[in-house]
Amino acid sequence: MRITVTTKNGKHYGTVHAADRVVYATPGYFTEGMALADVKCWLAFHGGNMEEREPRSIRFETVKCGRCEGMGRRTDRPDWAPNHKGICYRCHGDGTVLTAAGYRAQQAYIAERDAALNTTWGELEDGEAFWYDGKCYAKGQHPWLILFDKTTVRRHNGPVCRAIWKDIARRYKGAELVY
Known part of the structure; x- marks a missing residue:
């Protein structure tokens, strides 16, 4: 090692x-x-x-934001900062942005993940876990969540997701696995 x-x-x-x-x-x-x-x-x-x-997640290559110098806030424009709470819109307040290699790897990951795991609400079984609007749910467990049968959701499947992470990290320079 x-x-x-x-x-x-x-x-x-x-x-x-x-x-x-x-x-x-x-x-x-x-x-x-x-x-x-x-x-x-x-x-x-x-x-x-x-x-x-097994990997816990995938990390994409980033660099310090050039617009805010990694602070996440802009102080160079006093007339602009009060209206926008000073947040840098290039990095969205994070202070880092993806490199070109990191961006390509992230876009490939999203495309591969969506192709493998996207489905519609009507195709899910009762109790099956899925992601919708950035949150994880189980079908039938949340009576307030009412979706049309054609609504696109993403199945929650750890082994498939980990296999995609490994594939992307192997093929793209701007991605690495986090253990």
């Missing part, structure tokens, strides 16, 4: 690599020592048992 610590946008990230993939990535830390300590702690706890692990 290989440990690396990288710096991006002023924060330090530690990663553990096993063979050709990342098995653990830390959140952003203010110091390199904190990122390294997190990685070493994770290795001590999890040992060499990496091959059975």
